[in-house]
Amino acid sequence: MLFDVYGPNALYQWLGLALVLVALILLNEFARRTKAGGMIMFFGVSGLMTVYCIAIAIGAASGAEWALNNPTHTDMNSWFHYAKV
Structure with a gap:
């Protein structure tokens, strides 16, 4: 399966996905605005x-x-x- 986000570590995997997404958005804004x-x-x-x-x-x-x-x-x-x- 492509995204295996089940089991005891699922919360950490979703949290990691959200943190990476937010970091990429912030880095994009940093690169775009300055x-x-x-x-x-x-x-x-x-x-x-x-x-x-x-x-x-x-x-x-x-x-x-x-x-x-x-x-x-x-x-x-x-x-x-x-x-x-």
Whole structure:
């Protein structure tokens, strides 16, 4: 099932979903309303994601255990996923 929000952790899962939604709305407003916010979100976040993806790729190529077991490497290990992100 795509959204498994049943059982004892369902309340925490719904709360997490609501918090992520609110955070995304607030970050969008920050980026949209201020020039500095737009620059931070466009250059800062994409720069951090680039550094993160390169670090995972280098770590996986060198055989580091933390990189080989990282979901970025195991689940998204193709050019399409990196370009999409």
